[in-house]
Amino acid sequence: MTHSATHPAPHPSKPVRQSIALDGTVYETTLTRKYAQRKPFVPKDPSRLTAIIPGLILDLLVKPGDPVRSGQSLLVLEAMKMQNHIAAHDAGTIKAIHVAPGDTVAKGQLLLEFQ
Template sequence: MTLRQTLLLNDTAYETTLTRKYALRKPYAPKDPGRVAAIIPGLILEVLVKPGDQVRRGQSLLVLEAMKMQNHLAAPLDGTVLEVVPMPGDTVAKGQLLVVLRRDPDTV
């Protein structure tokens, strides 16, 4: 299955062919901002929040040590901590889920 389209841009026609692979691709879905994941592999030095805590956007949730640097992972939104996955001393992989937040209903 191929889908051909013609795009007109500044009085110039461009022919495109959309392949079967393109047509069957998974649609883009933005990541859930309430799920905080490790940005790089490292060691959890300190967990600064616990389930039930209210957090503000930008507030440090935990400290991740990687490549001899301490990285403070911040809350991406105002909300409530639902779950904290790692404990201090845990080693985490890039992309591993660390904290789950629920957005406060009165914030946008």
Template structure:
């Protein structure tokens, strides 16, 4: 059975490719992210502008047009058929102190919208500064600590709406 990939381009168009078709593609790699491709005797200049390998999301430039491409494999299709979703928002509603320490800096305020990975605060523990980052996108509901305050392990620091 041939391995098949489905792609979704700009969230509008879906295409299906077999591994053999991709292997037989007349493509010449010019640099780390640029390729010259011949398809049906027509040349294409391509460049991978952004790649999020784990999420299988790419931004590709073909000649002078930019496309957002999502690659979907059999496992992704099966997960969808079972009613699960990939990449859903994490349901973490609060952040607690991972260890006892001193709050050195607070980078957020109540009502502020944050993205996953944003720096929320800095906790000093055992003479090391630990940046506490946002585990998800959301809006800060409550901030229960102040700069210069000592916290205990497991103490509530931040709640999300």
């Protein structure tokens, strides 16, 4: 499957027509203002652990300097009366902890950093 697209600069008050070629077929589409103003994709930084849901930090199971293995529980986050054990995605060492038990966190908030 191959595809290509042109990326014209969108005008804020006018929809932008765009041609997209996919597997040799050209499709015409319109980019909406909402699409043109979307946030660009930023890949996740593996050295930073952020909250995947809002909730309350119940317990920290590690401290700075601790070595951790992949899958090891790092902290307990309560959300909607459920206790979620947040695990390490990879082996590493805890560099910094940005939350404490009793803290309320928002989705996307930085929890821990790894070295």
